[in-house]
């Protein structure tokens with residue numbers, strides 16, 4: 056059972072040994088790579104037993120201060136190497152072992168991706184390379200020598216600086232790397248292979264030249280240019296906004312096709328999933344380009360927030376991830392559209408994070424209990440973590456936040472620290488009391504904030520009654536109130552901004568007014584308001600909560616047309632949609648778009664507004680997002696119907712508007728500017744609606760647009776419209792796309808994903824067929840995410856009444872259990888939420904989970920999630 060395997064945050068103990076330096080030698084071979092590790096070990100206490108982590112390794116020799124140990128002087132198990140007797144003073148430990156990279160399909164440790172060797176060590180992958188103290192609070196100086204056949208592996212890379220290299224006369228060559236910055240083992244990296252290299256330099260603000268090298272598969276050089284540009288932008292931005300400069304003479308990025316996650320911030324040698332490096336207009340959409348920029352930024356920003364200052368233990372993961380996501384969001388917002396970035400982030404929170412926070416795997420951003428660390432690289436740790444950092448930024452302001460960052464770096468550079476240390480730096484630098492705020496780190500679940508507005512004409516006062524509750528989550532039955540920054544603004548009926556003056560409110564640098572809500576309940580009284588104002592609440596999504604506030608369509612329409620901030624205008628539209636959908640579901644009646652709403656939306660669509668915002672406003676919430684308004688018995692089918700009806704009514708009532716946008720299209724050569732991205736997005740939204748309203752008439756139009764497209768944004772949009780609306784051209788476009796892109800895996804992923812996310816009932820059968828497609832490599836994570844993870848998010852079809860979606864998914868999980876448990880565990884998520892559905896689906900889901908639980912050698916990744924889901928607490 057998982058209970059015994061669980062680790063608890065409260066059990067943290069400082070290490071009994073430190074490792075000052077490690078000198079590694081790799082003799083690379085596909086099936087049998089030999090690793091020699093020479094360590095200087097420094098005992099922290101007398102006569103402790105030395106227990107090193109090690110998994111999937113063959114041990115050869117153990118030598119202490121020059122003396123080889125005999126096999127009765129140590130114990131090797133499938134998890135550890137234990138040496139009972141070691142010196143009390145610092146000693147040299149040399150270990151030799153072998154590993155089999157070719158057999159490594161889990162993609163943790165040293166493995167082969169295509170023709171290249173590469174590593175992935177976070178969180179606990181270094182122990183699959185050699186025996187070591189594989190924990191983030193053991194920081195060592197690394198030296199790495201790599202020996203390999205020169206023909207196949209002309210590039211031999213590791214962290215730090217290349218200090219020596221040479222040729223041997225047996226066809227092999229070697230390179231020695233030295234990283235002067237002590238680091239935990241999870242930041243170690245090694246790459247060996249043959250690549251094309253894109254080179255550039257960056258001059259830091261203190262005038263040092265840093266060599267930048269981007270390694271891609273041969274022939275892909277052109278597609279690496281945007282990533283290089285993004286890297287230079289990230290380096291400059293971190294100097295300007297955060298005062299942080301790069302600290303080595305070289306920064307390398309390697310793109311690989313087999314990778315479980317997005318990318319990895321290994322010191323001086325990032326390894327990237329190729330989907331976050333390769334991009335050109337023909338193969339990448341606007342969104343793909345933006346993702347490249349943000350992931351390149353993210354990994355670069357880790358150099359300070361993660362590498363120079365790292366985590367004491369893995370429970371502190373959000374220390375580096377929440378903060379670094381916040382930093383990459385700010386980077387993208389400073390370079391591109393702040394509103395677009397904010398709306399994207401809010402949508403991720405409302406669809407995916409709220410869902411996770413209501414699931415059996417709900418956990419605080421700093422978890423208390425972990426069985427498999429790989430299961431905690433979550434939207435909660437990353438994205439809710441970033442929202443928590445953003446709340447600190449809102450409370451302290453940019454100036455106060457930067458003061459806190461400076462103190463954090465000054466205090467902790469070179470250390471492995473905790474989330475408490477981070478909050479303490481923020482508090483101390485600003486003389487702020489963040490005691491209540493810290494509950495955001497310890498409590499799971501999404502708080503609901505109820506706001507009641509009462510306007511009194513006689514006293515001309517507005518009273519806002521606030522109350523908050525956080526639902527119970529596994530292991531946390533009761534919750535305390537959290538510190539919630541509520542940004543708000545008020546307008547007259549005519550849309551003029553009003554000034555709110557009250558001793559409970561303060562002006563905020565964003566232009567909104569700030570109320571700090573710290574108790575279970577609070578009443579805010581705002582005097583001097585001659586008429587009832589229209590209030591925009593929780594502006595800019597100032598806290599990761601669910602807002603429960605009754606507001607009329609009229610009020611929301613005032614905000615849609617007049618609110619200062621684009622995000623508030625978008626929110627007003629979302630509130631209207633949510634109310635329309637939830638009312639239709641509750642009343643079991645068809646959804647009707649009121650005339651007043653249709654009129655206001657028509658005006659908005661024709662107003663002089665950023666087209667990107669228009670496109671967002673005409674994107675109603677998804678089924679998944681609406682599902683989060685129901686805790687049990689999610690009325691899936693009714694939600695689906697209501698969302699469809701809403702889209703159909705928008706299409707019908709605004710047909711002329713959308714057709715106008717389409718007819719006025721002006722398709723120039725593809726350019727990747729904010730303005731052009733916005734235009735394309737609005738054009739494609741309009742095309743979707745006219746095709747939805749008049750499919751027979753517009754099928755040929757969509758097909759023609761597809762065939763004329765010179766860029767992937769247009770191609771993908773047209774294909775998605777054709778498939779999701781089942782236009783008569785759909786098969787023709789699918790065939791054309793497949794033919795054109797069959798040899799470009801990252802593009803073919805779009806073809807898989809569009810089909811598996813389609814709302815029609817035959818999708819289950821279609822996905823089953825696609826699993827047999829020659830280009831569907833089930834051992835490649837990107838293929839699985841494109842086909843199977845997209846299918847798992849396709850709520851209505853995944854949960855098809857007959858359970859076929861469940862069976863197909865669990866068959867794939869079964870296959871992946873011993874091939875790649877990390878990917879298997881990502882696919883199991885949609886099965887684990889059985890308690891939230893009707894009894895028919897509950898039975899089917901539960902039965903599927905119970906079958907999976909019986910898999911022999913069930914991976915801990917799956918065991919933790921399944922046990923947590925079936926547990927009765």
Ligand code: TRP
Pocket residue numbers: 175177178315316317318319320353354376429432
């Ligand atoms: N630290 C990486 C990031 O956020 C996360 C990561 C990359 C990862 N690869 C991984 C985590 C494999 C677990 C397993 O940028």
Ligand code: ZN
Pocket residue numbers: 353357375376379
């Ligand atoms: Zn990260």
